[in-house]
Amino acid sequence: xxxxxxxxxxxxxxxxxxxxxxxxxxxxxxxxxxxxxxxxxxxxxxxxxxxxxxxxxxxxxxxxxxxxxxxxxxxxxxxxxxxxxxxxxxxxxxxxxxxxxxxxxxxxxxxxxxxxxxxxxxxxxxxxxxxxxxxxxxxxxxxxxxxxxxxxxxxxxxxxxxxxxxxxxxxxxxxxxxxxxxxxxxxxxxxxxxxxxxxxxxxxxxxxxxxxxxxxxxxxxxxxxxxxxxxxxxxxxxxxxxxxxxxxxxxxxxxxxxxxxxxxxxxxxxxxxxxxxxxxxxxxxxxxxxxxxxxxxxxxxxxxxxxxxxxxxxxxxxxxxxxxxxxxxxxxxxxxxxxxxxxxxxxxxxxxxxxxxxxxxxxxxxxxxxxxxxxxxxxxxxxxxxxxxxxxxxxxxxxxxxxxxxxxxxxxxxxxxxxxxxxxxxxxxxxxxxxxxxxxxxxxxxxxxxxxxxxxxxxxxxxxxxxxxxxxxxxxxxxxxxxxxxxxxxxxxxxxxxxxxxxxxxxxxxxxxxxxxxxxxxxxxxxxxxxxxxxxxxxxxxxxxxxxxxxxxxxxxxxxxxxxxxxxxxxxxxxxxxxxxxxxxxxxxxxxxxxxxxxxxxxxxxxxxxxxxxxxxxxxxxxxxxxxxxxxxxxxxxxxxxxxxxxxxxxxxxxxxxxxxxxxxxxxxxxxxxxxxxxxxxxxxxxxxxxxxxxxxxxxxxxx
Amino acid sequence: xxxxxxxxxxxxxxxxxxxxxxxxxxxxxxxxxxxxxxxxxxxxxxxxxxxxxxxxxxxxxxxxxxxxxxxxxxxxxxxxxxxxxxxxxxxxxxxxxxxxxxxxxxxxxxxxxxxxxxxxxxxxxxxxxxxxxxxxxxxxxxxxxxxxxxx
Numbered sequence: 065x066x067x068x069x070x071x072x073x074x075x076x077x078x079x080x081x082x083x084x085x086x087x088x089x090x091x092x093x094x095x096x097x098x099x100x101x102x103x104x105x106x107x108x109x110x111x112x113x114x115x116x117x118x119x120x121x122x123x124x125x126x127x128x129x130x131x132x133x134x135x136x137x138x139x140x141x142x143x144x145x146x147x148x149x150x151x152x153x154x155x156x157x158x159x160x161x162x163x164x165x166x167x168x169x170x171x172x173x174x175x176x177x178x179x180x181x182x183x184x185x186x187x188x189x190x191x192x193x194x195x196x197x198x199x200x201x202x203x204x205x206x207x208x209x210x211x212x213x214x215x216x217x218x219x220x221x222x223x224x225x226x227x228x229x230x231x232x233x234x235x236x237x238x239x240x241x242x243x244x245x246x247x248x249x250x251x252x253x254x255x256x257x258x259x260x261x262x263x264x265x266x267x268x269x270x271x272x273x274x275x276x277x278x279x280x281x282x283x284x285x286x287x288x289x290x291x292x293x294x295x296x297x298x299x300x301x302x303x304x305x306x307x308x309x310x311x312x313x314x315x316x317x318x319x320x321x322x323x324x325x326x327x328x329x330x331x332x333x334x335x336x337x338x339x340x341x342x343x344x345x346x347x348x349x350x351x352x353x354x355x356x357x358x359x360x361x362x363x364x365x366x367x368x369x370x371x372x373x374x375x376x377x378x379x380x381x382x383x384x385x386x387x388x389x390x391x392x393x394x395x396x397x398x399x400x401x402x403x404x405x406x407x408x409x410x411x412x413x414x415x416x417x418x419x420x421x422x423x424x425x426x427x428x429x430x431x432x433x434x435x436x437x438x439x440x441x442x443x444x445x446x447x448x449x450x451x452x453x454x455x456x457x458x459x460x461x462x463x464x465x466x467x468x469x470x471x472x473x474x475x476x477x478x479x480x481x482x483x484x485x486x487x488x489x490x491x492x493x494x495x496x497x498x499x500x501x502x503x504x505x506x507x508x509x510x511x512x513x514x515x516x517x518x519x520x521x522x523x524x525x526x527x528x529x530x531x532x533x534x535x536x537x538x539x540x541x542x543x544x545x546x547x548x549x550x551x552x553x554x555x556x557x558x559x560x561x562x563x564x565x566x567x568x569x570x571x572x573x574x575x576x577x578x579x580x581x582x583x584x585x586x587x588x589x590x591x592x593x594x595x596x597x598x599x600x601x602x603x604x605x606x607x608x609x610x611x612x613x614x615x616x617x618x619x620x621x622x623x624x625x626x627x628x629x630x631x632x633x634x635x636x637x638x639x640x641x642x643x644x645x646x647x648x649x650x651x652x653x654x655x656x657x658x659x660x661x662x663x664x665x666x667x668x669x670x671x672x673x674x675x676x677x678x679x680x681x682x683x684x685x686x687x688x689x690x691x692x693x694x695x696x697x698x699x700x701x702x703x704x705x706x707x708x709x710x711x712x713x714x715x716x717x718x719x720x721x722x723x724x725x726x727x728x729x730x731x732x733x734x735x736x737x738x739x740x741x742x743x744x745x746x747x748x749x750x751x752x753x754x755x756x757x758x759x760x761x762x763x764x765x766x767x768x
Numbered sequence: 769x770x771x772x773x774x775x776x777x778x779x780x781x782x783x784x785x786x787x788x789x790x791x792x793x794x795x796x797x798x799x800x801x802x803x804x805x806x807x808x809x810x811x812x813x814x815x816x817x818x819x820x821x822x823x824x825x826x827x828x829x830x831x832x833x834x835x836x837x838x839x840x841x842x843x844x845x846x847x848x849x850x851x852x853x854x855x856x857x858x859x860x861x862x863x864x865x866x867x868x869x870x871x872x873x874x875x876x877x878x879x880x881x882x883x884x885x886x887x888x889x890x891x892x893x894x895x896x897x898x899x900x901x902x903x904x905x906x907x908x909x910x911x912x913x914x915x916x917x918x919x
Contacts, residue, residue, distance in 0.1 A: 388826055391826075638809060638810060682812075683812035683813065684812060727827075727828045728828070729811070729821065729828065729830070730821070730828065730829065730830040730859060730860075730861065731859065732818075732830045732832075732859065732861050732914065733811055733814045733815075733818060733821075733830050734814065734815070736811060736812070736813050736814055737813055738812075738813070739811065739812070739813075742809070742821055742828045744823050744826065744828070748823055749807060749809065749823065750809035750820075750821050750822065750823050750828060751809070752809065752811065
């Protein structure tokens with residue numbers, strides 16, 4: 065009996081991967097069941113079945129076996145895809161996930177799946193055979209022992225691979241004569257090909273027979289890969305008990321062809337012996353990790369790259385340490401300047417400054433690399449959305465297509481954790497309230513299927529995430545009415561709002577436009593929470609909407625939460641940090657330039673009225689107007705922007721720019737309007753970090 | 769509860785400190801450290817009894833004026849003033865007290881329920897009355913002092 069404990073971690077990881085593939089492919093199955101998808105999905109179920117059985121998780125093996133049978137029947141065209149089938153497959157998938165999680169926690173799983181297995185088997189029993197002669201014709205012919213006969217879909221897969229610039233090889237693998245577990249070796253060969261981005265298009269005998277050791281000492285494979293012949297051969301020869309691997313390029317004309325039509329498809333055959341460089345050259349640019357249109361690259365197999373797994377807590381500790389280092393670097397630089405001022409060009413001072421400069425550069429680099437190590441593709445959040453949208457659409461009787469772009473965009477894992485819930489909420493809203501029911505859409509002249517586009521991309525030091533739907537949009541007039549009815553605003557205030565400001569009302573606390581609270585949208589999380597979550601990490605959320613056409617939310621997030629550049633200013637003797645990302649410019653103005661619109665102070669800047677907020681008034685409760693009236697001293701104004709809006713913050717002094725490490729304020733302090741966190745300065749004192757968005761709210765509230 | 773309460777003679781270890789003319793005490797298991805007064809960064813718009821935040825070896829820790837929190841009259845800051853940093857539910861918070869006197873062992877049988885305190889402002893935050901050599905020690909319920917602080 066093999067001791068399996070050390071393999072469990074590996075198994076769990078692989079299982080998670082296969083479950084992920086299954087989830088994505090079941091979705092694709094429902095949308096556009098292409099040959100590639102059918103092939104891949106079958107392989108995923110098959111792999112999972114094999115590994116769970118090998119590890120002794122029989123229930124899991126049973127369930128994946130039942131799934132595999134369904135995929136097999138689909139692949140062979142014996143049954144068609146139905147919503148009911150997809151639902152059952154998803155149920156099975158959820159159970160697989162639960163089993164995996166249980167194994168991850170306790171090493172075993174006791175989840176029963178008999179009913180599920182039965183319901184999957186019923187699909188096969190209930191399904192009337194598809195009356196399609198073509199499908200029947202393509203059904204598998206029992207391959208003879210002598211030559212590998214390709215089925216139509218396998219042949220097409222081979223041709224497609226060649227079209228995509230891959231090479232297709234016939235491999236004959238011979239095992240050593242005393243090989244004990246032939247099926248294990250065969251499986252290792254398949255997995256090695258997989259791990260090297262190769263795709264097994266066909267095998268002789270078929271994979272089930274390989275699994276059950278129904279072969280002599282050799283088997284044949286048809287493999288698509290970007291590797292050269294010798295490279296592939298050497299990789300496979302490294303597996304023990306493999307005696308010989310013969311590789312020859314696949315010639316489409318040399319294959320017995322089951323149907324005549326396929327033979328007329330011309331495809332260039334990559335000559336054997338092509339160098340890897342050349343092969344790479346002819347290969348088209350790597351397909352995007354997953355594009356929204358249902359096309360699947362065949363090479364999604366995990367790449368064995370030079371990586372190590374690191375505990376997140378360890379990365380967090382590293383980042384904290386670097387944060388401390390950044391603070392101390394600033395402190396050392398400051399001390400250096402003080403020494404310089406006191407001792408002029410003393411030799412020791414020069415050495416100190418030099419060392420300080422070096423430490424500074426090293427710290428910068430260290431910080432940059434650790435930041436990078438913490439980056440994750442946003443895929444980690446996006447992955448679960450296709451399934452979620454599908455389930456929601458079904459629940460609400462909508463038809464929705466989700467298009468995702470830019471999943472490979474990387475951002476700090478702390479930002480990833482925080483962005484997940486707001487995105488879920490906004491997507492739910494889009495399905496629930498944005499997209500109209502199919503019949504309604506039809507009468508409006510729109511396609512029955514609504515589209516939600518979710519995209520992520522980098523823009524300067526930000527990541528921009530957009531959620532766009534082609535649903536019914538929002539009407540500013542309607543939002544004003546709702547706001548008045550709910551007591552969020554007075555009628556006068558509401559009427560003064562521009563259309564854009566009226567749209568922003570959905571972010572106001574206590575505002576929800578849902579006519580009825582549905583199970584999904586009414587989870588007690590409003591758009592106000594969404595916005596405050598995003599703002600808490602220094603992000604911005606904005607929306608545009610055209611009634612009848614749709615709505616677009618834009619979320620702007622910092623790449624990282626930990627360290628930012630800030631402008632330090634002094635207000636009432638205390639230092640405050642303003643994130644440089646919101647600072648547009650700084651001004652020095654004379655008191656007489658301040659004008660009053662009602663009781664609101666403002667200046668005219670390049671022809672535009674710039675409202676002013678005195679931070680001293682905001683934070684220390686002084687009357688705003690009076691703080692502008694006294695004194696002849698010039699004033700310093702920091703112009704900050706939020707979307708298209710601008711605001712001038714009046715401060716006592718400008719200190720300068722500095723990199724700061726963001727620390728959260730204790731929850732014991734509650735939510736402080738205008739403050740998002742704190743940082744420790746070079747001299748050890750604490751400075752508060754301004755929350756610019758709050759100040760804009762405050763300014764509009766004053767106007768109302 | 770601290771292991772001290774588990775012993776057969778059942779006693780509680782507390783840190784006694786002074787607020788105005790009264791002696792208060794906090795169960796020692798809550799106490800993280802006791803530091804001298806240091807520069808406190810004022811946090812605007814926080815509850816009135818919050819003095820601000822301090823830098824405690826790289827951590828930002830909020831500091832409250834315990835007298836103000838308990839509704840007692842404000843006290844002048846002196847050389848004896850201290851910040852007691854307690855940890856409640858994994859979060860640290862500092863409390864300014866007028867002076868820290870000693871660590872006491874209070875036998876359970878000498879602790880009375882705070883019934884007779886009813887009516888005074890700070891009564892809500894007192895979990896019991898201890899007696900030591902005719903001295904009265906008010907046992908502070910730290911969790912109550914800290915909970916529901918947000919506005």
